[in-house]
Amino acid sequence: MPFRGAFSVLFQQNTIIAEVVFGLVLAMTAVAVAMSWHRKRHGTEPSRKEKSFRMELSYIGGLLGVACFLIVSSFVQNARDFPDAPDPAMQVQVTAYQWCWQFSYPGTRVIAGGQCEGGKLPTLVLPTGRTIRFDVTSRDVVHGFWIPYLKFKIYAYPGHVNTFDATFYHPGRHIGRCAVYCGLLHYEMDFNVQLLPPAQFDRWLRARGGSPAALRRAV
Amino acid sequence: MTTRISRPLPQRQVPGDRAGLGEWLLSTDHKRIGLMTMTVSLVLLYFNGSLALTIRAQLAQPGQSILSPQMYNQFFTEHGSGMIFTVITPISVALGVYLIPLMVGAPRIAAPRITLLGFWFIAFGALCLIWGFLTPGGADAGWWSYLPLSNSIYSGGPGEDLWIAGVFLSTAGTLMQGWTVLWTILRLRAPGMTLMHIPVFAWTQIANCLLVIAAFPAQLAAMAILALARVDPQAFHSNFWVFGYQQLFWFYGHPVVYVMFFPFVGCAAECLQVFSGVRWFGYSATAIALLVFSTGSMAVWGHHLFASGQQVNDYFSLTSIGLLVPAGIEYFGFLATMVQGRHRYTTAMLFAITFFLQFLIGGLTGILVASPAIDYHLNNSYFILGHFHYTIFAGSFFGFMAGFYFWFPKATGFYLSEAIGKVHFVLMVIGTNVTFIPFFILGYIGMPRQIASYPAGAGFTTLNLISSIGAGFLGLAFLVFAYNVYISLRRKAPAAANAWGGFTLEWATSSPPPRFNFNLQYPIPKITSFAPLLDLWERQRDRAKAASLGDGRTLGEGGEGEAAALGEQLPPPDGPAAHPPGRGGEHPPGVGQEQSPRTPPRQE
Amino acid sequence: MLKRLNAMRKRVHITTPAGILVFWGVTNALAVVLLAGIFLADFTPDFQDKDPFVSGYLIIIIYGSAAVFVFLVSLIVWLIRHRDPYLRGLREPPGMAVGATVTFAIGALVFWLGLAFGGRWMSVLAAVPFVVAGALELFAFFQKARA
Numbered sequence: 001m002p003f004r005g006a007f008s009v010l011f012q013q014n015t016i017i018a019e020v021v022f023g024l025v026l027a028m029t030a031v032a033v034a035m036s037w038h039r040k041r042h043g044t045e046p047s048r049k050e051k052s053f054r055m056e057l058s059y060i061g062g063l064l065g066v067a068c069f070l071i072v073s074s075f076v077q078n079a080r081d082f083p084d085a086p087d088p089a090m091q092v093q094v095t096a097y098q099w100c101w102q103f104s105y106p107g108t109r110v111i112a113g114g115q116c117e118g119g120k121l122p123t124l125v126l127p128t129g130r131t132i133r134f135d136v137t138s139r140d141v142v143h144g145f146w147i148p149y150l151k152f153k154i155y156a157y158p159g160h161v162n163t164f165d166a167t168f169y170h171p172g173r174h175i176g177r178c179a180v181y182c183g184l185l186h187y188e189m190d191f192n193v194q195l196l197p198p199a200q201f202d203r204w205l206r207a208r209g210g211s212p213a214a215l216r217r218a219v
Numbered sequence: 220m221t222t223r224i225s226r227p228l229p230q231r232q233v234p235g236d237r238a239g240l241g242e243w244l245l246s247t248d249h250k251r252i253g254l255m256t257m258t259v260s261l262v263l264l265y266f267n268g269s270l271a272l273t274i275r276a277q278l279a280q281p282g283q284s285i286l287s288p289q290m291y292n293q294f295f296t297e298h299g300s301g302m303i304f305t306v307i308t309p310i311s312v313a314l315g316v317y318l319i320p321l322m323v324g325a326p327r328i329a330a331p332r333i334t335l336l337g338f339w340f341i342a343f344g345a346l347c348l349i350w351g352f353l354t355p356g357g358a359d360a361g362w363w364s365y366l367p368l369s370n371s372i373y374s375g376g377p378g379e380d381l382w383i384a385g386v387f388l389s390t391a392g393t394l395m396q397g398w399t400v401l402w403t404i405l406r407l408r409a410p411g412m413t414l415m416h417i418p419v420f421a422w423t424q425i426a427n428c429l430l431v432i433a434a435f436p437a438q439l440a441a442m443a444i445l446a447l448a449r450v451d452p453q454a455f456h457s458n459f460w461v462f463g464y465q466q467l468f469w470f471y472g473h474p475v476v477y478v479m480f481f482p483f484v485g486c487a488a489e490c491l492q493v494f495s496g497v498r499w500f501g502y503s504a505t506a507i508a509l510l511v512f513s514t515g516s517m518a519v520w521g522h523h524l525f526a527s528g529q530q531v532n533d534y535f536s537l538t539s540i541g542l543l544v545p546a547g548i549e550y551f552g553f554l555a556t557m558v559q560g561r562h563r564y565t566t567a568m569l570f571a572i573t574f575f576l577q578f579l580i581g582g583l584t585g586i587l588v589a590s591p592a593i594d595y596h597l598n599n600s601y602f603i604l605g606h607f608h609y610t611i612f613a614g615s616f617f618g619f620m621a622g623f624y625f626w627f628p629k630a631t632g633f634y635l636s637e638a639i640g641k642v643h644f645v646l647m648v649i650g651t652n653v654t655f656i657p658f659f660i661l662g663y664i665g666m667p668r669q670i671a672s673y674p675a676g677a678g679f680t681t682l683n684l685i686s687s688i689g690a691g692f693l694g695l696a697f698l699v700f701a702y703n704v705y706i707s708l709r710r711k712a713p714a715a716a717n718a719w720g721g722f723t724l725e726w727a728t729s730s731p732p733p734r735f736n737f738n739l740q741y742p743i744p745k746i747t748s749f750a751p752l753l754d755l756w757e758r759q760r761d762r763a764k765a766a767s768l769g770d771g772r773t774l775g776e777g778g779e780g781e782a783a784a785l786g787e788q789l790p791p792p793d794g795p796a797a798h799p800p801g802r803g804g805e806h807p808p809g810v811g812q813e814q815s816p817r818t819p820p821r822q823e
Numbered sequence: 824m825l826k827r828l829n830a831m832r833k834r835v836h837i838t839t840p841a842g843i844l845v846f847w848g849v850t851n852a853l854a855v856v857l858l859a860g861i862f863l864a865d866f867t868p869d870f871q872d873k874d875p876f877v878s879g880y881l882i883i884i885i886y887g888s889a890a891v892f893v894f895l896v897s898l899i900v901w902l903i904r905h906r907d908p909y910l911r912g913l914r915e916p917p918g919m920a921v922g923a924t925v926t927f928a929i930g931a932l933v934f935w936l937g938l939a940f941g942g943r944w945m946s947v948l949a950a951v952p953f954v955v956a957g958a959l960e961l962f963a964f965f966q967k968a969r970a
Contacts, residue, residue, distance in 0.1 A: 006592040014590070018583035025550065025579055029572065032557035036272055036495070039561045046497045047559040056504050056551065067540055074536045074590035081592050098373075119674070136528075141368040142461065144526065144599060148665030151596035155527045158367065160458035160874070162528035171639040175677075177667050179526070179599045181361045184288055187670035246922045332916055332924045339928035347935060379941045384935030391931075402900060405840035414838040429847055432896070433889045446938065462877045470885050510843065514850040517886070518858070529878050534861040538854065 003166065006077040007151035013073060017066065030123055081152075085165045089130035090215045096136070096143035096156040096178065107218025108210030116188050117203035123192040124176065127201035128168045133219065136162045144179025153179045171195045247335060248734060249328035253317030254630060256338045261312045266696065267301035269337045270294045272694050275654070279687035281675040291671040292359035293378075297348060299362030300382065305345040308475055308612060310619060311482040312393050312431065315400035315424040318626065319817045321725035324409025324417050324743045329402035333395050340392025347385030351378040358382035359670060363472070366464045369445055369450040380449060387442040390435050390471075393478075399433030400424055409724075411746035415506070418749055419492070419499050420722040422506045423485030426513035427478055433517060434474035441467045451470070462529050465519075472521035479611050480578075481509070483618030484549060490621045491553065493721050494568035495560025498750045512545035527592040532591040533655040539589035547580055550575065557639040565719070566640030571619035573648060578614030581606055584659065599669075602662025605655050613651035620647070620700075625705075628714030632730045636710070639703040646696035653689030657682035691804055716741065722750035851890045859883050861964050917966055923959035926952050 024074045039046060095102040102113035103124045114122035126132055138156040146153035149172075154162050178189035196204060202212040243251050245401075274294055277285045286294060320328050328334050351358040357378035360369040364386075369379055404421055408414075444464055448455035455461075494500045499505065519542060521535030553575045562568060584606040588594045597603060620643075628634050666679050673679045717726040724734070728741040737743050747754045862879035930952030937946030 003592070003595060007596055010590050010593050011587070014587045014593070018587060021583060022579055026576065028554045029557065029576065032554065032560070033562065035558055036560055036562040044561075046495065046561045048497060049500075049559065051501050051503065056501055058546070059551055060544065060548065063544045067544050070540045070543075070586065070590070071537050074540060074592065075533055077592040078532060078536065081595070109820075140374055142365050144667075146599075146665075146667065148596065154528050157458055157461055157527075159456065159461070160529070164346065164528075166474065175665070177665065179667050180365070181292075181368075181669040182559060183359075183373060184292065186292075186805055187288065187672060190674075227866060245918070245925060247916055247921060332921060335921065336924045336928055339925055340931065343928060343932040347939070348934075380939035381936075384939055388931060388935065398896075405843070409909050414840075414843070425843065429843075429893070433851075433893045436892060437885060458874060459877055462874070463881055470882070470889070506838070510846060511850065514847055514854065517889070518854040529874060531858070531878055531882075532863045532961060534858050537857075537861070562946055608914060805951070 003081055003150050003152040006080050010073060010077050014070070017070070045219065070124065082164075087131075088133035088165055088219055090127075091125070091133045091219055092124070092136065094124075094134055094136045094145055094156065095139060096145065096182075096189075097139040098183050099174070099178075099189045101176075101189070101191045103191075105210060105215055107214040107216075108205065108208075110205060110208045110210040116190065119187070121190050121192050123175050125194045125196060125201065126206055127198045128166060128171055128195050129198055131167045132166055133165050136164075141161060141182045143158055143181050143182050143189070146179035147174060147176045149174040149193070150204055168195045171200075203217070236512065243334075247327075247331035247407065249316050249320050249331060249334060250630070250732060250736075252328075252331070252334050253313045253315075256309050256313035256316065256341060259338075259342050259345065260306045260313070262700055263301055264306045264394040265701070266349070266695060267306060268296040268694075270301075272690055274298065275687040275690035276532050278683045280684065281677070281680055282672050282675055284672070286671070288605050288671040289356070292361075292669075294359075295351065295669055296359050296361050296382070298727050300358070300386065301345070301348055301637050301716040302611075303362060303475060303479070305341065305348060306388050306617075307339045307479045307615065309389065309393050309396075311427060311478055311480075311485040312396045312400060312613075314486070314619075314622060315427065316396050317630070318725060319400050319403050319421060319424055320368070320407070321728065321732060321736050322421050322723055323412050324724050324737065324746065325403055325405060325407040326737065327400050327407075329407055330399045332398045337395035337399070339393040340388045340395065342383045342392075344387070344389025344392060346382045347388060349385075351381045351385075354378040354381065359443050363465075363468055364445060365468075366445070366448055366461045367452065367456055369448070370455065371449040372452045380446075383445050383449070387439060389445075390438045390442070394431055394435040394439075397435070401428035401432065404428075405727075407661075409743050412724075414434050415503065416746055418485075419488040419502065419505060420482070420485030420723075423481040426509040427481040427660075429486075429510075429513050430474040430478050430481075430516055433472045434478075437467055438471035438475075441471065441618065446651070449487065460812075462527065465524055465527065469523045471521040472523060474516050476607065476611065477513070477516040481513070483615040483622070486622030486625070487574045488552070488556075489721075489723065490567045490571035490625050491556055491575075492560075492750070493719055494563045494565055494571070495556055496720075497556060497559045498722070498748075498753065499552055500555035500559065501548070502749055504597065505552045508545040508548035512542065515542045515545060519589075522589055522594065525591045526598040533756075536589055536591055540586060543582075543586050550579070565624070566635070566637055566644055567621045567624035567719075569641070569644050570617045570624065570647075573644075574614055574617035576623060577617060577651065578610055581608075581610030581614050585610065597662055599667055600662035601658045601666045604668050605658030605662060608655045608658065612694050613655060615620065616652075617647070626725075627723050628718035629725055629732070631708065632714055633707055633710070634712045634714050634718065635703055635707045636712075639699060643696055643699045643703060646692050646699060648660065650689050650692035650696050654686050654693060655689070657686040661686075717752065722753040724751060726752055736741075749756070844894065848894055851886075853882060855886050855890070858886065917934055917963050918967065919959050920963035923956045923963060926956035926959060930956060 034047075043198050093106055095104070095106045099112050099125075100116035101121065101122050102111060104111045112122050112124065114120055116122070132144075134154075135153055136156045137160065138158045140158060142158070143156040144153055145156055150166060150168075152164070152166070154164055156162065172195050174193045174195070176191040176193050178186055182189070205212055205215065243255060246252060246255075273286065274291070277283050277291060315326060316334055320326070323389075348358070354377045356374070356376040358364075359379060360374050360379055360382070364379070364382065367373055385774070401424075404417065404425055408417070412460040441464060444455065444460070444467070448460070455464075479717075488499055488505075499525040515538060519535055521530050521532070522539045523531050525535070557572070585600070588597050588603065588606065622634055624640055661679055661682050664678060666673060666677070714730045716729050718730060719726075724743060724746070727744050728737050733741065744751055744755055824826070859879075862883070930949045933952060934949035936944045937948060
C-alpha cells in the first residue's frame with residue numbers, strides 16, 4: 001500500500017550509499033594516480049605487497065555489513081508494501097488488451113475503456129482515502145499496469161489475476177502506462193488516473209449509473 | 220602421432236599455418252577460431268550499433284516517424300537480441316578461446332572441432348537473426364520474446380521463427396566454446412601451471428564458463444518451448460507456460476549478463492597490472508570471489524520478475540543484494556593494484572581504469588533495483604536501460620577495448636595507434652556518459668522502455684535529445700575505432716613478442732604466436748606464479764645486481780643463458796615499472812630494445 | 824583466531840579441477856536450499872493468487888537440474904579423459920573430420936530454416952547434411968585407426 005513511502009525511503013538510502021561508494025572509489029583512483037605520479041617523479045619502484053589477509057578480511061566484513069543492512073531494509077520495505085491489510089473498501093478490475101485498457105467496478109455496471117489511439121485515453125477514476133483492491137489481468141498477451149505516481153507496477157497475465165491494494169491520499173490527475181512490451185501499439189497504451197475526493201467520486205459513480213453502496217458490498 | 224605438451228613441434232614441421240579463406244574457415248587452430256568469432260561479432264556490433272543510432276534518432280524528438288512502429292519494434296528487438304546473443308556474449312567466450320591456451324601454456328584448445336562448430340553455430344545464428352529483416356513482419360517480440368506475444372497467433376510469419384532459430388544456434392555455439400575453454404583451463408595446463416598460477420583473466424574465464432555451461436542449456440529449452448508454441452499456441456497459453464517460460468528464460472537471462480562481464484574484468488585486470496607494473500593484489504581472494512560471484516549469479520534471476528506478481532521476491536532480493544560482496548572484493552583488488560603502481564597511461568590502461576569506474580555506476584544502480592519496493596517503479600523503465608547500458612557498454616565494452624588494444628599486437632604483430640586510440644577513448648567516455656545518464660532520470664520520471672515514440676507533453680523531450688546527441692559521439696567513436704584498426708594494419712608498426720612488458724605466458728611467445736603456441740624458439744618459461752614473466756625479469760634483475768655488486772655469487776640455474784635466450788620475452792630491461800612517463804608518443808618506451816630478430820627495427 | 828583461519832584456508836584445496844566443480848556445486852546446492860526454504864516460509868504471498876508451482880517448485884526444479892547437468896557432463900568428460908590418457912597428446916584431427924564438423928553446422932542451419940520457412944517437411948532436408956557429416960566422421964575415424 002505505501003508504495004510511494006517505501007520507494008522514497010529505500011531510494012534515498014540506496015542513493016546516498018551509492019554516492020558515497022562511488023565517491024570513495026573515485027577518490028581512491030585519484031589518490032592512486034597521484035601516488036603513481038609521485039613515484040615517477042622521484043624514481044621509486046612500485047610497492048610490491050601482494051596480499052594482506054587481515055585487510056581483506058576486515059574489508060569483506062565491511063561489505064557483508066553493508067549487504068546485510070541493505071537486505072534487511074529491502075525486506076522491511078517490501079513487507080510494508082504488502083501488509084496484512086484490512087478489507088478494502090472497494091474493488092476495481094483492470095483488464096489489459098492489445099492495445100488499451102478496460103476498467104470496471106464490480107458490483108456496478110460501470111465500465112471505462114477505449115482504444116487509446118489518437119490520444120483518447122481511458123480514465124480510471126478512483127476515490128482518495130479508501131483502500132482499493134485492484135484485480136489486474138489481460139485478455140491476450142502480457143501487459144504491465146504502471147502508475148508512475150504510485151511508484152508501483154504489476155504485470156497483467158492472461159489466465160491469471162494479480163491482486164494488490166492501494167490507497168491514495170491526494171486528489172489529482174496522473175498518467176498510467178503499459179510497462180511490458182506487448183506488440184505494435186505498446187507505446188500508445190497509456191491511461192489516465194483521476195483521483196477524486198470520496199464524495200465527488202460517489203457523485204461520479206451515480207452519474208454513471210452505479211451505486212456506491214453496491215460497490216462496497218461487492219468486495 | 221602423439222607428442223607430449225612439454226616438447227612442442229618445431230616451427231617448420233607444423234601444418235595448418237597457411238593463409239587462405241578455406242584454411243581459416245576450416246581451421247582447428249584456436250587462435251584462428253577465436254579471431255573469426257570475434258571478427259563476426261565485431262561486424263555485428265557495428266550493424267546492431269547502427270540500429271541503435273537510428274533508434275536514438277527517432278527518440279530525439281517526440282512523435283517522430285523515421286521508422287514505422289512496426290519497423291522500430293524490429294529494430295530494438297534485433298538491437299537487443301543481436302548485441303546479447305551474437306556480439307558481447309560470443310566475444311566474451313571467444314576471448315577465452317584465443318587467449319586461454321596461450322595463457323596456460325597449452326599447445327591447443329581442448330576439442331578444437333567442437334570449438335570450430337561453436338563458431339559456425341554463432342555465425343549461422345547471427346544469419347538467422349538478421350534474415351528476419353527480410354521477411355514481412357520480421358522479429359518484433361522484443362529480445363525476451365515473451366509468450367503469448369511470440370506465438371504464431373500474435374507474431375505470425377517466419378520472422379519470429381528465424382529469431383528462435385538464431386537464438387538457439389548462437390546460444391548453442393557459445394555453449395560449446397564455453398565447454399572447450401573450461402576444459403582447457405582445467406585439463407590442459409602446462410607442467411607447473413597450477414590453478415593458483417593461472418592468470419587473473421583465466422580465473423574470470425573459469426567463472427564465466429561455469430555460468431555458460433550451467434545456464435545456457437535453459438535457453439535452449441526455452442527456445443524449444445517457443446518453437447512448440449508456434450506449432451500449437453493453444454497448448455502453451457496457460458499461465459503455467461506463460462510465466463514458466465519467463466522463469467526459464469531469465470534463468471538463462473541473468474547469468475548471460477554476467478557472462479558479458481567476467482572476462483572483461485579479466486581484460487581490465489591484466490591491463491591494469493601490467494601498466495601499473497605490479498602484480499594484481501589479492502589474487503587468491505579474487506579467485507575465490509570469482510567462484511562465489513559465479514554461483515551467486517545463478518541465484519538472482521528472479522529479480523527480473525519482481526513486478527510479475529508471481530515471484531518469491533524476498534529470496535531474489537537477498538541474493539541480488541548479496542552479490543555486492545564478491546563484486547566489492549574485485550574492486551578492492553583494482554584499487555590496491557592501482558595504488559601500488561607506477562602507471563603507464565596507454566590507451567588500454569585508460570580503458571581499463573574507466574571500465575572499473577563506469578561499471579561501478581551500473582553496478583550500484585543494479586543494487587538499487589535489487590530491492591523490490593524500488594523495482595516496482597523502475598522495472599521496465601529507462602532506468603533499467605541506463606543500468607544495463609552502463610554495466611555492459613560503459614563497463615564491459617570498455618574492458619573489451621582495454622583487452623583489444625592490449626592483445627591486438629599479440630594477435631597481429633602490429634600496434635594500434637596510440638594517438639588515434641586516445642581520441643577513440645575520449646569520444647567513448649563522452650558518448651557513453653552523455654547518452655546514458657539521462658536514461659536514469661527518464662526512467663525515474665516514468666518513461667517505459669521499448670516504445671517507438673513518446674508524447675510531447677510527457678516531459679521526456681529534453682533528456683532524450685541530450686541522449687541522442689551523446690549517441691552521435693558514440694557513432695563518431697566507432698568510426699574512429701574502425702579507422703584505427705584499418706590504419707594500423709596498413710601501417711604495420713611491428714610489435715615485439717612482449718609488446719608491453721606483460722607478465723603472463725602469452726607474452727613469452729611470438730607476435731603473432733606460432734601454430735602450436737610455443738616452440739623451440741619461444742619455449743614456455745618456468746612458471747612460478749601467476750605472473751611468470753615478471754618473476755623471470757625479477758630473477759634476472761636480482762642476478763644482474765648481484766653480479767654487478769661483485770659479491771661472487773654464481774649465476775645459478777644457467778640463469779644468464781636463460782635470460783639471454785628469453786631476452787625478447789622479458790619486460791624491458793629498465794623494468795616495466797620504471798618506465799619514464801610516455802612521451803605522449805605512440806609506443807611505450809623501451810620496447811624498441813627488445814626486437815625479435817625476425818622483425819625489422821621499429822621506425823619512428 | 825586470524826591465524827587459525829589462515830591455516831584453514833591453506834588446507835582447503837578447492838584449486839583443483841575437481842575442487843572447483845565440487846565447490847561450485849555445493850554453493851549452488853546451498854542457494855537452492857535457501858530458495859526452497861524462503862519459498863516455503865514466504866508462501867503467505869506478497870501478492871495474492873500466486874501459483875505455487877511456477878513461483879516455487881518450478882524454479883527449484885530448473886535450478887537443481889542445471890547444477891546436476893553440469894556435474895553429469897563433467898563426469899562424462901572426466902571418464903573419457905580417464906579412460907584415454909593419450910588424448911592428452913598433440914593430435915590434430917584429419918581434414919575430413921573438420922569437414923564433418925562444418926557439414927553438421929550446415930545441417931543444423933537447414934533444420935532451423937526449414938522450421939521457419941517450409942514447415943516440417945523442409946526440415947527433413949537437414950537429414951542430408953547430417954548423414955554426410957556422419958559419414959565423413961566415420962571415414963575420418965577409420966582413417967585415424969588405420970594410421
